[in-house]
Amino acid sequence: MSQNPEQPPKVPWGQRPMKTRDYILWIGGPVVLAVILIGAAIFSISRRPAAPETAESTRAAVAQPGGSGTTETGEAAAEVAAPPPLAVLPDPPYPLDNPYSEAKAALGQMLYFDTRFSGDGSLSCNSCHPASDGSWAVSSPISFGYPGSTHWRNSQSIINVAYYSKLNWDGSQTSLEKQNNGAWGGAVAGNVDSGMAEERLAQIPVYVEMFKEVFGTEYPLYSDALLAVATFQRTITSRNVPFDAFLSGDETAISDAAKRGYDLFTGQANCLACHNGALISDDSYHNTGVPTYPGFATNALEQITFRFQHWSKGVSEELYNTATEDLGLYYVTKLDSDKGKFRTPGLRDSCYTAPYMHNGAFTTLADVVAFYNQGGGSHPNKDPLLQPLNLTDAEQADLVAFLESLCGDPIVMSAPELPPYEVWPMGGN
Amino acid sequence: MAKKYIHPPVFLLIALVSIGVALSLLFFLPTPPASGAAAGAPPDQSTVDAFVKGGCIGCHTIPGIPNALGQVGPHLGAIGLVAADRVAGLDAEGYIREAILSPDAFIAPMCPLGDCPAGVMPPNMGERLTENELDLIVAYLLTLQSEGVAQPELYELVPIPLDRPAEAAAVPFAEPPKTFDDAQVVLGKQLFFDRRLSADATVSCASCHRPEQAFAGGDALSPGYTGTRYFRSAPTVMNSVFADTLYWDGRMDGGDMPTLVRDHLTEAHFMNSDGRLMVERVKQVPEYVQLFQDAFGRNPSFGGVLNAITAYVQSLNSGVTPYDRFMAGDTAALSAEAQAGLELFNANCASCHSGPTFSDNAFYSLGLPENGEIWADPLRHITFRRFFRQLGTPNYRALRTDPGLYALTLEEADRGAFRTAPLREVARTAPYMHNGVLATLDEVVDFYNESLDLQLTGEELAQLVAFLESLSSEPVAVEIPAQPDYQVRTLGDNR
Numbered sequence: 065m066s067q068n069p070e071q072p073p074k075v076p077w078g079q080r081p082m083k084t085r086d087y088i089l090w091i092g093g094p095v096v097l098a099v100i101l102i103g104a105a106i107f108s109i110s111r112r113p114a115a116p117e118t119a120e121s122t123r124a125a126v127a128q129p130g131g132s133g134t135t136e137t138g139e140a141a142a143e144v145a146a147p148p149p150l151a152v153l154p155d156p157p158y159p160l161d162n163p164y165s166e167a168k169a170a171l172g173q174m175l176y177f178d179t180r181f182s183g184d185g186s187l188s189c190n191s192c193h194p195a196s197d198g199s200w201a202v203s204s205p206i207s208f209g210y211p212g213s214t215h216w217r218n219s220q221s222i223i224n225v226a227y228y229s230k231l232n233w234d235g236s237q238t239s240l241e242k243q244n245n246g247a248w249g250g251a252v253a254g255n256v257d258s259g260m261a262e263e264r265l266a267q268i269p270v271y272v273e274m275f276k277e278v279f280g281t282e283y284p285l286y287s288d289a290l291l292a293v294a295t296f297q298r299t300i301t302s303r304n305v306p307f308d309a310f311l312s313g314d315e316t317a318i319s320d321a322a323k324r325g326y327d328l329f330t331g332q333a334n335c336l337a338c339h340n341g342a343l344i345s346d347d348s349y350h351n352t353g354v355p356t357y358p359g360f361a362t363n364a365l366e367q368i369t370f371r372f373q374h375w376s377k378g379v380s381e382e383l384y385n386t387a388t389e390d391l392g393l394y395y396v397t398k399l400d401s402d403k404g405k406f407r408t409p410g411l412r413d414s415c416y417t418a419p420y421m422h423n424g425a426f427t428t429l430a431d432v433v434a435f436y437n438q439g440g441g442s443h444p445n446k447d448p449l450l451q452p453l454n455l456t457d458a459e460q461a462d463l464v465a466f467l468e469s470l471c472g473d474p475i476v477m478s479a480p481e482l483p484p485y486e487v488w489p490m491g492g493n
Numbered sequence: 494m495a496k497k498y499i500h501p502p503v504f505l506l507i508a509l510v511s512i513g514v515a516l517s518l519l520f521f522l523p524t525p526p527a528s529g530a531a532a533g534a535p536p537d538q539s540t541v542d543a544f545v546k547g548g549c550i551g552c553h554t555i556p557g558i559p560n561a562l563g564q565v566g567p568h569l570g571a572i573g574l575v576a577a578d579r580v581a582g583l584d585a586e587g588y589i590r591e592a593i594l595s596p597d598a599f600i601a602p603m604c605p606l607g608d609c610p611a612g613v614m615p616p617n618m619g620e621r622l623t624e625n626e627l628d629l630i631v632a633y634l635l636t637l638q639s640e641g642v643a644q645p646e647l648y649e650l651v652p653i654p655l656d657r658p659a660e661a662a663a664v665p666f667a668e669p670p671k672t673f674d675d676a677q678v679v680l681g682k683q684l685f686f687d688r689r690l691s692a693d694a695t696v697s698c699a700s701c702h703r704p705e706q707a708f709a710g711g712d713a714l715s716p717g718y719t720g721t722r723y724f725r726s727a728p729t730v731m732n733s734v735f736a737d738t739l740y741w742d743g744r745m746d747g748g749d750m751p752t753l754v755r756d757h758l759t760e761a762h763f764m765n766s767d768g769r770l771m772v773e774r775v776k777q778v779p780e781y782v783q784l785f786q787d788a789f790g791r792n793p794s795f796g797g798v799l800n801a802i803t804a805y806v807q808s809l810n811s812g813v814t815p816y817d818r819f820m821a822g823d824t825a826a827l828s829a830e831a832q833a834g835l836e837l838f839n840a841n842c843a844s845c846h847s848g849p850t851f852s853d854n855a856f857y858s859l860g861l862p863e864n865g866e867i868w869a870d871p872l873r874h875i876t877f878r879r880f881f882r883q884l885g886t887p888n889y890r891a892l893r894t895d896p897g898l899y900a901l902t903l904e905e906a907d908r909g910a911f912r913t914a915p916l917r918e919v920a921r922t923a924p925y926m927h928n929g930v931l932a933t934l935d936e937v938v939d940f941y942n943e944s945l946d947l948q949l950t951g952e953e954l955a956q957l958v959a960f961l962e963s964l965s966s967e968p969v970a971v972e973i974p975a976q977p978d979y980q981v982r983t984l985g986d987n988r
Binding site for chain 1: 556567570575579581689691692693694695718719721761762766773774776777868870871872875876882890978981986988
């Protein structure tokens, strides 16, 4: 801080006479700073979730769209901004370090379906994110995972994966490329060793040629395979969504029930507070009090994975010993206030991706709507945005109709023909 | 007038104190409780009886109530937390009462097997239960708030007897340098045969070190992990407690068998396990948890698994063989043919096959033929390349011979050199050599006769084989242990 620009710069600190202006700056400055911080502190406390005494104020916030009551990490004094409105889905973004090319996407498509990217050669991306039925997700509450194990969360659909800033229910992966690495290498997922994967690719001449063409390498690299698959996945986006046509001016594109549902979604039900923008997700994390997955208490195999996850995610020994539920965003931030928060899923094409929630707690969209109508579940960390909505059955049905208008043409794809291993010629390289 | 100064430290002090005050306000002002969950008290007998009488336990999982593990109706572990939010106008107790007396008035949002079915829960609970029993049930359910609820014993623990296995109890041919506690050996044997130590739960140590083959593989090239194939044969693990180095290329120290076990459990071509997941699997078997207490006085751990398997493997020692009895003075122990073979062995073989296990623990390149299947089978070639790139072997893609010790030393003289194989039990461990190219002992002695130009006659070669056959001890019948099932544990109680 340069307090006195006109003062000769050679006079050292502390050796010049104080003037009135200096008193104002020296003492007033810190006092003003303190007042700001204290104000921020009180403001932040008044907005912490789940305090019974603040229920009235948070309900008031819910009544108006944009009354976001979430406390994002550290941003205590964040401005309350109106959520971005729903919008037509733009073209998928491709990161600068992994631009789109047709050849790369074609290679990625083959790798997506290739089971040789798992430790025992039995699973591909497609196994847990099947393209054949248009869901691009497993239809059981919890994904089955690697043989001999089980996963512990609901498999998320690949559809529109391009638009998220982070991946996984807890946002633990900061790019789609990294997510693919976790899925190929994770002990309850693909369980493949990257060196083994590279040597498998090198044993497949068709792949060697394709990698050479796309990436310019003599032999395929695992890291390039991650780029290729991510590029393919980014091409899987909602197509021909009736609601987009409606937004673009075609009043007949969606039913009257869906239009009423749209009004509820953005109005009384305030779904828009979290499900907003073109993706219909705020790309953020909330605790909605989804019921705990019962298998963690009753299923031995799921208990193994449950404890493994706590171990490998680096929680304290105390928490490893005592945890009874999936803590979501907490594993990433290690903040108690983030316990049980999960990423808001986008709602496009959700009619194809049942069951719902991070643990598949709900089988139908109607169940989900009913859950939010009752104000979500019960959890000490539950987002105060969730309050009973008191919607009639007809209104809930309208909301479901609206959600169905977000479903475009099903994206169904069958496995491409995959090139076989071939024997390397004897006698040298 | 005295000049007044203010120093930067004073400014900093004021600023820091102010910030401190603000932060303390942030942290110490009253905040909502972090967790509203209270541990449920264990139910008394009359409460348990009421749940049983109502038939609740058949369809619901109810923590604290013995045998209440039903999957038809909702899990009730958090009912005390969620009940108040279920139906507008009903508090938690009111909702639970209504849910029992009029089960279809509100259908719970989730059941273990999917949607909660309507019309399944009997509507006559008001008749089945007395007012008092209903009160007991409601009062107990209100205490179930998800966390820390004591769960019933779910199974009968079947203790595994700590009797030393016969194969590890035999009187060995010589005093082993290390011995192990019975409890560690018993635990190690369970783990040695347990397929769940591999990633896909299909491969155990015994899959490739088969007891009926004197704990060798029996294949020219070992099968390896599912979806991979290995490029060397699986040697016997018997008498490994006497070895200076381990593996065909001696890449591990004989004094550090647990590291070799670790390599086997986690390497992509052997068992491909994530050690953390593997330990959690072990913890899910109550008999193993008990055995760990017996063996190490602690809960299952990764290091404990390695040490226990080591204890079993290094207790697998050959018993006294005909050769040993002969050397001790029992001249009838060896046939005349084998005695002649012993003479030939001492003259032609013992310079390398020396010492108590007939190995000098050194490395030699023998000019063996390569096993072409390594490069003709894509899966083996993949494993082969990946292995040598991991070791940092130069130009690994061009290799069409197994470099052996060279991969460790990068000395050209070590190319194709492998550890002198110990010979006890050798007649039971065909096929032979690091790549299994020699199917029988006859082929082995023929190979040496030619490659070393020993000029032995056919009769002499037969005598050598007769001698080698005298190096086997009486096979011990190995009882394959049962693989105890995973059992459900109490959630949130892992100490």
